[in-house]
Amino acid sequence: xxxxxxxxxxxxxxxxxxxxxxxxxxxxxxxxxxxxxxxxxxxxxxxxxxxxxxxxxxxxxxxxxxxxxxxxxxxxxxxxxxxxxxxxxxxxxxxxxxxxxxxxxxxxxxxxxxxxxxxxxxxxxxxxxxxxxxxxxxxxxxxxxxxxxxxxxxxxxxxxxxxxxxxxxxxxxxxxxxxxxxxxxxxxxxxxxxxxxxxxxxxxxxxxxxxxxxxxxxxxxxxxxxxxxxxxxxxxxxxxxxxxxxxxxxxxxxxxxxxxxxxxxxxxxxxxxxxxxxxxxxxxxxxxxxxxxxxxxxxxxxxxxxxxxxxxxxxxxxxxxxxxxxxxxxxxxxxxxxxxxxxxxx
Amino acid sequence: xxxxxxxxxxxxxxxxxxxxxxxxxxxxxxxxxxxxxxxxxxxxxxxxxxxxxxxxxxxxxxxxxxxxxxxxxxxxxxxxxxxxxxxxxxxxxxxxxxxxxxxxxxxxxxxxxxxxxxxxxxxxxxxxxxxxxxxxxxxxxxxxxxxxxxxxxxxxxxxxxxxxxxxxxxxxxxxxxxxxxxxxxxxxxxxxxxxxxxxxxxxxxxxxxxxxxxxxxxxxxxxxxxxxxxxxxxxxxxxxxxxxxxxxxxxxxxxxxxxxxxxxxxxxxxxxxxxxxxxxxxxxxxxxxxxxxxxxxxxxxxxxxxxxxxxxxxxxxxxxxxxxxxxxxxxxxxxxxxxxxxxxxx
DNA sequence: TTGTACGCGTTATCAC
DNA sequence: GTGATAACGCGTACAA
Numbered sequence: 001x002x003x004x005x006x007x008x009x010x011x012x013x014x015x016x017x018x019x020x021x022x023x024x025x026x027x028x029x030x031x032x033x034x035x036x037x038x039x040x041x042x043x044x045x046x047x048x049x050x051x052x053x054x055x056x057x058x059x060x061x062x063x064x065x066x067x068x069x070x071x072x073x074x075x076x077x078x079x080x081x082x083x084x085x086x087x088x089x090x091x092x093x094x095x096x097x098x099x100x101x102x103x104x105x106x107x108x109x110x111x112x113x114x115x116x117x118x119x120x121x122x123x124x125x126x127x128x129x130x131x132x133x134x135x136x137x138x139x140x141x142x143x144x145x146x147x148x149x150x151x152x153x154x155x156x157x158x159x160x161x162x163x164x165x166x167x168x169x170x171x172x173x174x175x176x177x178x179x180x181x182x183x184x185x186x187x188x189x190x191x192x193x194x195x196x197x198x199x200x201x202x203x204x205x206x207x208x209x210x211x212x213x214x215x216x217x218x219x220x221x222x223x224x225x226x227x228x229x230x231x232x233x234x235x236x237x238x239x240x241x242x243x244x245x246x247x248x249x250x251x252x253x254x255x256x257x258x259x260x261x262x263x264x265x266x267x268x269x270x271x272x273x274x275x276x277x278x279x280x281x282x283x284x285x286x287x288x289x290x291x292x293x294x295x296x297x298x299x300x301x302x303x304x305x306x307x308x309x310x311x312x313x314x315x316x317x318x319x320x321x322x323x324x325x326x327x328x329x330x331x332x333x334x335x336x337x338x339x340x341x342x343x344x345x346x
Numbered sequence: 347x348x349x350x351x352x353x354x355x356x357x358x359x360x361x362x363x364x365x366x367x368x369x370x371x372x373x374x375x376x377x378x379x380x381x382x383x384x385x386x387x388x389x390x391x392x393x394x395x396x397x398x399x400x401x402x403x404x405x406x407x408x409x410x411x412x413x414x415x416x417x418x419x420x421x422x423x424x425x426x427x428x429x430x431x432x433x434x435x436x437x438x439x440x441x442x443x444x445x446x447x448x449x450x451x452x453x454x455x456x457x458x459x460x461x462x463x464x465x466x467x468x469x470x471x472x473x474x475x476x477x478x479x480x481x482x483x484x485x486x487x488x489x490x491x492x493x494x495x496x497x498x499x500x501x502x503x504x505x506x507x508x509x510x511x512x513x514x515x516x517x518x519x520x521x522x523x524x525x526x527x528x529x530x531x532x533x534x535x536x537x538x539x540x541x542x543x544x545x546x547x548x549x550x551x552x553x554x555x556x557x558x559x560x561x562x563x564x565x566x567x568x569x570x571x572x573x574x575x576x577x578x579x580x581x582x583x584x585x586x587x588x589x590x591x592x593x594x595x596x597x598x599x600x601x602x603x604x605x606x607x608x609x610x611x612x613x614x615x616x617x618x619x620x621x622x623x624x625x626x627x628x629x630x631x632x633x634x635x636x637x638x639x640x641x642x643x644x645x646x647x648x649x650x651x652x653x654x655x656x657x658x659x660x661x662x663x664x665x666x667x668x669x670x671x672x673x674x675x676x677x678x679x680x681x682x683x684x685x686x687x688x689x690x691x692x
Numbered sequence: 693t694t695g696t697a698c699g700c701g702t703t704a705t706c707a708c
Numbered sequence: 709g710t711g712a713t714a715a716c717g718c719g720t721a722c723a724a
Binding site for chain 1: 716717718719720
């Protein structure tokens with residue numbers, strides 16, 4: 001009993017191969033009775049068509065892929081749910097593919113397009129600058145979602161849905177400055193130009209510069225852990241360092257809510273009250289920020305709206321209904337318990 | 347410029363098709379020079395072999411798959427990392443495949459085996475009881491990881507790595523009872539027999555019964571949300587209900603750390619101090635439990651060890667080095683800030 | 693409505 | 709060491 005093929009089914013049914021194929025693929029020109037009979041045998045024998053063979057032959061896959069970089073990101077699961085319902089509405093199939101940290105998402109995409117005859121791709125997470133050569137090679141429509149791309153205009157060969165990390169980051173710092181904070185520490189991620197952390201750091205600097213406050217490098221802490229920079233552990237460890245350094249500060253801006261949770265813990269252990277002694281601000285708008293003690297002031301990214309737009313845009317471009325777009329979604333500053341006026345201003 | 351194929355490369359190189367194939371697949375019988383020349387052309391043209399065609403023809407895929415049910419679970423990302431390093435050590439490839447909540451993981455597995463010629467499968471999460479017929483159909487070695495299966499012995503046709511949810515859950519309740527708590531509320535998940543929540547509820551009942559404490563249905567709260575039962579939101583909402591019900595309790599056992607975080611928040615908002623007024627216990631051993639305020643007492647599942655064993659076992663079975671096993675890992679009760687003696691005992 | 697034959701892009705098996 | 713050629717399992721013109 002080797003692997004069952006369509007041929008075996010045809011034989012068992014006493015029909016031709018193509019008849020079986022027609023039954024499987026809901027083709028119109030087949031009598032209902034034959035169809036039923038074939039399907040019965042298929043169910044009975046537990047036959048499963050070989051997808052590799054199908055992909056090889058098929059021309060009209062009606063399938064889009066979602067490439068995810070960073071499983072850890074809790075944002076992504078809700079985004080995927082939204083993609084799924086949108087994609088199903090248009091009778092498309094959807095495959096989810098993980099991209100390892102060390103892999104290039106465009107390479108994976110190129111490969112997958114060949115393998116599955118994709119009609120479109122959604123990139124979730126990942127770098128925000130790409131090799132133009134690779135971009136050019138990718139012939140199917142695709143859209144980046146979540147990445148703070150700042151792209152020059154010109155002919156848009158793909159779409160981009162994002163929030164402007166730099167602007168939103170600055171928004172938070174402006175808020176802290178308005179509260180009266182002047183010594184604001186930031187816990188961010190490696191300085192590589194492609195990272196979101198870099199953009200958020202730029203926003204931080206923008207805000208300070210605009211008010212003529214000099215940037216103090218002693219207040220900038222960067223996560224070096226390549227594994228998962230956006231972890232509570234990192235926030236905790238760096239805040240310990242920050243405290244130990246003896247440098248003066250009245251607020252901490254963590255560029256991710258997870259980091260902020262670690263920051264809060266470290267401050268708590270050091271006997272600092274939040275926000276009376278130190279204010280803490282996060283970024284992302286994760287559920288944890290709403291339920292932790294104290295609740296986190298944060299920048300909430302409109303993930304649902306972004307995901308919705310992403311899927312809709314991709315499907316429209318595939319259908320030829322519209323052109324590619326770069327869209328920047330505004331994020332919302334959510335004021336909660338972890339921030340307040342600095343001590344000296346009370 | 348349609349899709350490039352191996353034929354085009356052969357022509358461009360002035361060699362035969364099989365030579366190109368040999369170059370790609372690191373076959374021995376090819377001269378280093380030809381090999382280099384072919385690889386150069388491939389790099390230059392950006393040729394990408396079609397995976398569907400490869401899978402179709404290949405006999406020795408050296409590939410195993412990890413099927414994940416529930417993206418949300420933060421456990422899984424660390425498990426996957428471990429799988430990956432183990433699998434790579436043996437020169438195997440690994441594909442990660444998500445299984446939707448409504449999909450049957452065995453169906454997906456069956457399909458994937460045909461498509462990719464898998465040599466083995468790891469199931470992460472998902473139901474812990476399966477259709478024996480489907481199990482029988484799956485001819486490659488596979489191992490379930492994370493699910494609290496209680497299986498009768500006999501000839502083992504697959505492996506199972508788990509912690510005994512029922513026993514571990516009871517351990518936590520015993521601990522709370524030892525502290526002096528008698529009125530322990532539990533926040534758990536739907537009662538379906540296949541759910542982990544059910545097992546943990548059974549452990550709860552076991553502990554109470556063993557001490558002759560009658561089970562009060564008013565203390566049992568079940569999440570009905572099918573979306574993501576293990577959410578902070580659910581813990582929060584159910585605790586609100588619990589508080590509103592006016593029923594007396596001195597401790598809450600949440601069957602997941604995420605739920606516990608929501609529980610803490612709700613208690614905090616109600617002005618209850620943790621653990622002075624109410625003790626809260628979680629289950630899982632997530633990072634959040636270590637960094638939230640107060641730190642969570644919890645049952646820490648030894649995910650790293652389990653993942654390691656899972657991968658190792660699967661690879662050994664594939665290599666014919668050993669038979670399938672059912673292994674139950676002991677979990678550890680981590681005592682932290684969220685639990686203490688009940689008020690009346692202070 | 694149904695069956696036959698060809699081809700999708702690749703790897704494996706031969707000859708050379 | 710290298711190049712034809714036959715599969716792999718399926719979809720689809722085309723013929724019946």
